[in-house]
Amino acid sequence: xxxxxxxxxxxxxxxxxxxxxxxxxxxxxxxxxxxxxxxxxxxxxxxxxxxxxxxxxxxxxxxxxxxxxxxxxxxxxxxxxxxxxxxxxxxxxxxxxxxxxxxxxxxxxxxxxxxxxxxxxxxxxxxxxxxxxxxxxxxxxxxxxxxxxxxxxxxxxxxxxxxxxxxxxxxxxxxxxxxxxxxxxxxxxxxxxxxxxxxxxxxxxxxxxxxxxxxxxxxxxxxxxxxxxxxxxxxxxxxxxxxxxxxxxxxxxxxxxxxxxxxxxxxxxxxxxxxxxxxxxxxxxxxxxxxxxxxxxxxxxxxxxxxxxxxxxxxxxxxx
Amino acid sequence: xxxxxxxxxxxxxxxxxxxxxxxxxxxxxxxxxxxxxxxxxxxxxxxxxxxxxxxxxxxxxxxxxxxxxxxxxxxxxxxxxxxxxxxxxxxxxxxxxxxxxxxxxxxxxxxxxxxxxxxxxxxxxxxxxxxxxxxxxxxxxxxxxxxxxxxxxxxxxxxxxxxxxxxxxxxxxxxxxxxxxxxxxxxxxxxxxxxxxxxxxxxxxxxxxxxxxxxxxxxxxxxxxxxxxxxxxxxxxxxxxxxxxxxxxxxxxxxxxxxxxxxxxxxxxxxxxxxxxxxxxxxxxxxxxxxxxxxxxxxxxxxxxxxxxxxxxxxxxxxxxxxxxxxxxxxxxxxxxxxxxxxxxxxxxxxxxxxxxxxxxxxxxxxxxxxxxxxxxxxxxxxxxxxxxxxxxxxxxxxxxxxxxxxxxxxxxxxxxxxxxxxxxxxxxxxxxxxxxxxxxxxxxxxxxxxxxxxxxxxxxxxxxxxxxxxxxxx
Numbered sequence: 001x002x003x004x005x006x007x008x009x010x011x012x013x014x015x016x017x018x019x020x021x022x023x024x025x026x027x028x029x030x031x032x033x034x035x036x037x038x039x040x041x042x043x044x045x046x047x048x049x050x051x052x053x054x055x056x057x058x059x060x061x062x063x064x065x066x067x068x069x070x071x072x073x074x075x076x077x078x079x080x081x082x083x084x085x086x087x088x089x090x091x092x093x094x095x096x097x098x099x100x101x102x103x104x105x106x107x108x109x110x111x112x113x114x115x116x117x118x119x120x121x122x123x124x125x126x127x128x129x130x131x132x133x134x135x136x137x138x139x140x141x142x143x144x145x146x147x148x149x150x151x152x153x154x155x156x157x158x159x160x161x162x163x164x165x166x167x168x169x170x171x172x173x174x175x176x177x178x179x180x181x182x183x184x185x186x187x188x189x190x191x192x193x194x195x196x197x198x199x200x201x202x203x204x205x206x207x208x209x210x211x212x213x214x215x216x217x218x219x220x221x222x223x224x225x226x227x228x229x230x231x232x233x234x235x236x237x238x239x240x241x242x243x244x245x246x247x248x249x250x251x252x253x254x255x256x257x258x259x260x261x262x263x264x265x266x267x268x269x270x271x272x273x274x275x276x277x278x279x280x281x282x283x284x285x286x287x288x289x290x291x292x293x294x295x296x297x298x299x300x301x302x303x304x305x306x307x308x309x310x311x312x313x314x315x316x317x318x319x320x
Numbered sequence: 321x322x323x324x325x326x327x328x329x330x331x332x333x334x335x336x337x338x339x340x341x342x343x344x345x346x347x348x349x350x351x352x353x354x355x356x357x358x359x360x361x362x363x364x365x366x367x368x369x370x371x372x373x374x375x376x377x378x379x380x381x382x383x384x385x386x387x388x389x390x391x392x393x394x395x396x397x398x399x400x401x402x403x404x405x406x407x408x409x410x411x412x413x414x415x416x417x418x419x420x421x422x423x424x425x426x427x428x429x430x431x432x433x434x435x436x437x438x439x440x441x442x443x444x445x446x447x448x449x450x451x452x453x454x455x456x457x458x459x460x461x462x463x464x465x466x467x468x469x470x471x472x473x474x475x476x477x478x479x480x481x482x483x484x485x486x487x488x489x490x491x492x493x494x495x496x497x498x499x500x501x502x503x504x505x506x507x508x509x510x511x512x513x514x515x516x517x518x519x520x521x522x523x524x525x526x527x528x529x530x531x532x533x534x535x536x537x538x539x540x541x542x543x544x545x546x547x548x549x550x551x552x553x554x555x556x557x558x559x560x561x562x563x564x565x566x567x568x569x570x571x572x573x574x575x576x577x578x579x580x581x582x583x584x585x586x587x588x589x590x591x592x593x594x595x596x597x598x599x600x601x602x603x604x605x606x607x608x609x610x611x612x613x614x615x616x617x618x619x620x621x622x623x624x625x626x627x628x629x630x631x632x633x634x635x636x637x638x639x640x641x642x643x644x645x646x647x648x649x650x651x652x653x654x655x656x657x658x659x660x661x662x663x664x665x666x667x668x669x670x671x672x673x674x675x676x677x678x679x680x681x682x683x684x685x686x687x688x689x690x691x692x693x694x695x696x697x698x699x700x701x702x703x704x705x706x707x708x709x710x711x712x713x714x715x716x717x718x719x720x721x722x723x724x725x726x727x728x729x730x731x732x733x734x735x736x737x738x739x740x741x742x743x744x745x746x747x748x749x750x751x752x753x754x755x756x757x758x759x760x761x762x763x764x765x766x767x768x769x770x771x772x773x774x775x776x777x778x779x780x781x782x783x784x785x786x787x788x789x790x791x792x793x794x795x
Contacts, residue, residue, distance in 0.1 A: 190661045191654045198651055201640035207613070208631050208638065209652045209705065269642040 008262050008277045011310060015281055019288035032291055044169050046283035047176035048073075048231040049250055050276065053257040054183040055227040057275045058220045060258050061187075063200040063267035064119060064126035066221060069228040069254060070247035071137035072111050076104040076232025078141045081150035081242025084159040097162045104236075105229035111137055112225015116218035130221075134251070141244035150242035166237030175234065179227065184272040196220060200267025256303075257282055260310040281306070322384065323348040323506050324369070324400075324475055329378035331364055331530075338364040339375070340530040346475060349504045351497060353517040353538070356527035357550055357750065362510045363405070365527065366477045369508075370402035371395035401468025402477040407460050409452050415439070415463055416448035419470050438466040442496055458489030465496065475506045480600075482516060494520060512550070512598055514543040514789040528552055547785045551752060563736075563760065565591040569625050569744040570713050572610070576618035579605035581768040583619070587713065587744040592735060594759030595748040596784045602768040603748045604632050607715045625712025625744075628652075630702055632717035632748070638702045639690050646672045646686040649704040675704040678737075680730040696727025703734060713744040720754055732758055752781040766790050 023033035032038055052069045059066045083100035091099070111133065118129045152159040165171065187193040195216045199206045206213055228247075236242050255265075261278030263270025285306060289299045324346040331339040339361045346352045356362050367373040369380070371392040380387055382398050389395050395402070409418050416435045435448040444462040452460060461481060468476050478497075482490040497507055497520060511517055517524060518538060525535040526549040533549045566589035575583045579602045587593050597603040608614040610621060611629045631637035639648055649672045650657060657664050657671070672686055679700040683693055690701055699719055706714055716735070720728040735758050739745050749755050755762050762779045764772040764787040772787035 189663060189665075191658050191663055192661060194647060194651070194654060194663065197643060198640050198647075201642050202636070202638075204637050205631075205640060206651075208611070208629055211651065268640065 007314060008260060008274050008281070008310070011260075011313075012277050012281050012284070015284050015288070019284055019291075022288065022292060024291055033288065038287065038291075040169050040173065042280075042283045042287045043173045043176070045286070046279045047172045048234055049253045049257065050176050050279035050283075051179050051227050051231050052224075052250060053254040053261075053275050053279050054179055054272060055220075055224040056251075056254045057183070057258050057261075057263055057270060057272060058187070058196055059126070059224050060255070060263055060265060061196050061200045061267050061270055062217060062220050063203065064217070064220065065130060065255070065265070066115065066224045067127065067130040067251045068111065068115060068133040068137055069224060070250035071134045071141065072108045072225055072228035073232040073235060073247035073250060074244050075111065075137050075141040075144075076108045076229040077236040077239075077246050078145045078150065078242040078244050079104040079107050080162075080233050080236040081152055081159070082144070084152065084162055085150060091158075093158045093161055096158045097165075100162065101233050104233050105226060108229025108232060109222055109226045112222040112228075113218065115225065116221030119221060120214040120217040126221075138244070145242065145244045147244060149244075152236065152240045152242070154240070163237045163240050166234060167240075172234055172238070175230065179230070180272065180276055187272050192216065192219065197268060201269070253282065256307050260307060262314055264314075278310075281310070321348050322346070323382070325381040325384075326365070326369060327379045327381075329365060329368060329380075330376045331361075331368060331373065332376060338530055339368075341532070342378075342527060342530060343532045344369075344508070344525055345535065346506050346508060347523075348474070349501060349506055350522040351501055351507045351509055351520050353521035353524045354508055354510045354527065355512050355517060355524055355546065355550060357512065360527040360550070361530040362512075362527055363479055364530075366402060366479050366508065366510050369395065370400060370477055372402070396471045396473075399472060399474035400477065401465075401471060401473030401475070403461065403464045403468065403479065403481055405479045405481075407457075407464050409460055409463060409467075411453040412451065414449050414451055415444075415446065415455075418452055418463055419448075419467050435466070435470070438470045441469055441499075442466045443492070456489070458492065461489075461493065462496070465500075469505075473505065475508065476500065477508045477510065479510045480512075481509070482511070482513065490516075512789060514546065514786075517546070518543060526550055543786070543789075544782060547782055547789070551781050551785060561736075563590055563592075563739050565589060565760065566742065567624075570610075570621070570623045570627075572619070572621050574619035575606075575609060575616065575621060577605060577609045577614045577616055579614070579768050580609060583765070583768070583770055585763055585770065585773070587746060589712070589742045589744055590739050591761070592739050592745045592747055592759045594755035594762035595746060595765060596752065596755055596762055597748075597765035597788050599750070601765040601788065603765050604717055605768075606765070607631070607717050607746075607748070610715060623713065626709075627713045627715065628706040628709055628711035629715045630706055630717060630719055632721075634695075634698055634702050639698060641691040642689060644687045645676075645681075645683050645690055645693070645701055648690050648701050649675065649686075650708060652705050652709040671708060672704065675707050676700075678707070679704055679734055680727075694723075694727075696723035696730075699723055699727065699731065703731065707734070707738075711743070713746070714738060715746045715748075717748045718750055719747070721750060728754075752784050755779070755784070756781070764788050 019033050020031055023031040026032050056066060080100050083103050088096060115130055115133055118124060119126045152163045154160055195211050198211060199213055199216055235246055257278035258275050259265065260281055261274030263274060285303060289302065322345055326344045329339050329342045342361055342365050344365060354362050364373065368375045371389045371394050374390060380389060387398055416431045419435045419438060420431055432448045439448065442462040442465050444459060444466060452463060481493060500507060509521060521538045523535055524538050524546060526533040526546060528550060568586050569589050571586035573584050583606065595603050595606065605614055607629050609616055610627060646668055650668050654663060657668050669686060681700045681704065682697055690698055703719065720731050735745055735747060747758055756779055760776050762774045762784060763770055764784055766788055774783060
């Protein structure tokens with residue numbers, strides 16, 4: 001029997017080989033897919049949703065779900081851009097940028113706390129709680145921006161400086177890598193990670209064992225909010241704007257990455273490495289199809305098939 | 321005239337042999353009690369006859385003709401209906417919709433008309449359009465019986481029908497059973513409550529360890545001899561080193577919850593208190609109440625130490641099946657095995673190995689998923705969790721149920737060691753020899769009340785069984 005983790009890794013390897021095989025050939029005879037620039041492009045493209053997927057893994061491990069991540073990301077892009085362009089014009093660049101990031105991440109974190117508090121104390125299903133906040137937070141983002149994009153210019157002002165720095169590939173990929181390492185450690189090595197898995201595996205037994213169920217759930221949703229906030233900051237830099245309509249359907253891409261990585265929606269079992277592989281599979285697939293100029297609608301259909309196949313393969317192994 | 325004859329029925333679930341040559345013979349129009357201890361195979365036999373479980377081997381005759389009952393539909397066609405303990409009704413459908421499930425032609429008033437006679441027959445006085453979820457448990461049971469009648473059942477199996485009923489509802493059920501009998505419907509009444517069996521039944525068939533011990537005319541026997549047939553051999557006296565008990569560590573005063581009615585007892589350090597009672601007697605709910613999981617409606621709990629609970633259902637209430645042996649064992653004590661939030665994995669292994677040795681835990685590796693272990697070893701992992709947590713009082717809910725003999729011995733030894741170490745232990749068990757062997761005193765629960773308290777010296781299986789089944793009321 002192939003371990004679950006190796007399964008998704010095998011799937012990734014297969015897709016990479018396919019991508020190399022069908023890749024267009026550049027003028028110098030090399031495969032475009034394998035060019036360093038292309039490979040780092042893939043990593044950069046998966047970084048934001050990949051980050052959200054890391055936190056989503058924790059949420060799903062507890063048996064929950066967080067649908068509000070895309071809306072929280074949008075709110076964070078809006079807060080970042082507003083603080084940079086409208087708040088404290090006289091401030092020096094360094095502190096101003098830090099303030100903007102802190103504000104955006106804090107607002108996102110608070111939203112996460114609210115999700116967590118409602119899930120943990122009112123015991124309403126996470127799907128419903130975060131569906132509500134997906135709608136409500138999107139409304140909030142649109143309301144504070146009057147439903148307009150807040151542009152971050154290309155000049156020499158603080159906002160432009162922020163964008164220049166934080167859209168660097170190295171920064172974006174570095175942030176994702178750091179987050180991945182932290183989440184891996186958290187799940188594999190800490191008491192918190194144990195509690196997360198235990199609660200998702202058997203909440204009744206966790207209650208009998210005296211585990212801090214409420215506190216753990218509160219943290220899981222808070223972390224999900226925080227990571228969506230960080231992703232929002234990076235999104236604002238990359239796109240040079242605060243955009244209240246950003247991140248639509250990101251929650252679904254993040255959930256897809258988690259389940260392709262072998263974490264079932266029922267919780268209790270799963271891994272951060274699986275989620276990273278899941279994100280990479282989605283990223284390589286998108287890249288491969290775009291290099292071949294495949295219609296983006298067709299791309300969605302192909303992704304749909306891949307998601308179902310990936311999960312079906314894992315189920316089969318389970319029952320065998 | 322024999323209505324139903326089942327011979328040499330075998331059935332296993334995984335490694336557990338639930339039935340090994342059970343037989344049952346029911347005459348038309350009689351009330352036939354099917355009795356036995358917990359786990360004797362009564363419910364399994366009933367389910368096989370109703371087609372919801374298939375037997376591994378055996379022969380079933382209806383009206384002297386061999387038949388195959390592979391699905392509930394087969395059973396229905398053969399005139400067999402079943403009333404499950406947990407009532408398999410569709411709670412979000414109406415009474416009438418529950419009765420006609422399967423025949424879609426009936427609608428509106430015609431559906432009501434179809435249902436009326438069956439509802440009248442069971443004496444259920446409510447609109448057929450009422451939602452089942454708004455009925456009481458007793459009324460739901462009547463709906464289930466009406467449904468069985470609507471399929472023309474000549475034989476109705478009732479699996480511990482009074483376990484969820486209050487007394488007045490039970491009385492109505494008994495009257496209904498008498499009525500059904502007059503109409504020529506045979507009833508197989510699965511129960512272990514002596515008073516009901518002697519009141520209702522014409523004949524009794526006793527199951528023990530998956531085999532039929534015998535069938536007798538109810539009028540020609542006594543509760544004591546039926547109990548003797550149920551538990552079989554007499555217990556050979558086990559010698560146990562005497563223990564000395566210390567101060568009171570837990571005292572419970574007139575504790576009441578939804579399932580408990582005025583339970584009082586105390587527990588000393590160094591003492592093992594047994595709790596005997598049938599499933600549904602409130603014995604598991606006692607643990608839930610002590611542990612704060614059930615709402616206490618009256619009385620008080622005084623404890624001078626910490627409490628640990630090993631729940632009855634290790635699969636659903638105890639273990640994280642997908643997590644490893646070590647992770648499960650240390651789950652309750654992680655706060656003391658960490659630095660800055662990181663688990664001290666070396667210390668975790670060391671302590672787990674130590675406790676594992678004490679309990680005779682067998683596993684290839686502490687990293688194996690608990691789901692790959694045998695039942696006995698799973699139970700030991702759960703016990704290890706609480707040995708590590710080291711509470712002053714430990715409530716063990718049927719810890720040796722369904723595990724092999726060797727593992728049982730290991731668990732008994734662990735219990736004795738806990739008591740000698742100054743803990744107070746409460747041991748719930750379905751197996752009377754186990755209680756007599758392990759406990760200093762034995763408290764008997766029946767329907768949420770304490771019906772007896774025996775010292776180890778005076779407890780016999782017959783006395784305990786009599787108190788647990790309220791047999792006193794039957795004489």
